[in-house]
Structure formats: structure tokens, C-alpha cells
Amino acid sequence: MxxxxxxxxxxxxxxxxxKIDGFVKRDGCYYGVITGAGAVSGMSGGPVVDSxxxxxxxxxxxxxxxxxxxxxxxxxxxxxxxxxxxxxxxTY
Numbered sequence: 001m002x003x004x005x006x007x008x009x010x011x012x013x014x015x016x017x018x019k020i021d022g023f024v025k026r027d028g029c030y031y032g033v034i035t036g037a038g039a040v041s042g043m044s045g046g047p048v049v050d051s052x053x054x055x056x057x058x059x060x061x062x063x064x065x066x067x068x069x070x071x072x073x074x075x076x077x078x079x080x081x082x083x084x085x086x087x088x089x090x091t092y
Contacts, residue, residue, distance in 0.1 A: 001034055002051045003060060003070060005043025014040060017051065018070065029077040032058055034070040039063045048072045 004015050018037030023030045034048070041063055048058035048070075058072035073081075082089050 001037075001057070002049045003034070003037050003039055003043060003046060004049065005039070005046030005060060007040045008042030009040070014043065018068070023074075029081065030074045031061065032072050032074065034072065036068055037070050038068055039070045041065060043070070 001020060002015055002017050004013065006012070007014050016038040018034040018039075021033045021035050023032050025031075032048070039060070043063055044060050046060045047056045048060060049055065050057050056075055058074050059078055060070055060072050062071050063069075064071070079089065079091075
């Protein structure tokens, strides 16, 4: 998986790679955990992209400092949440 975002330290974009270690279900949504990514604070809200297909599979929700781990919500669960809240969005 490839992660994209911005560092909280400077305004330069950052990307990093890691692997999905598993998923947990919480509040009806699946959250994935990626390790070995070298992500930094400030990347929350950035996309998680499948490195092989280029498909966006999730959105970073938080970075665990010092652990090199990232938590993300699966795209389908995020769009389901928007639907439940009646928030319009576009897909491309």
C-alpha cells in the first residue's frame, strides 16, 4: 500500500509504503492497520492506494507516532457513512 499526505512539520507532500496487517470492525466500519509505512503526523485524511492497481482503498484516520503504523477507514465504509449522514459526494 502507498500512503500520501502532508507532514505536520513542513508543507511538502509525503508518500510512504507499508503493508496491511489486519482489520478491525468498530461502529459498523472496517478500519485497517498498516505497518512499516514510515508515516508522519499530518497525513490524516490522505489516501491509501493499492500499489499494484492504483485504486484508492482507504483514507488515513490517524498515525501512531513512533510505531510506523497507520489506521485507515476502508473507502466503502466511508462512502456508506456519508450516505447514512446524507452528505453528497462524487465518485470518479
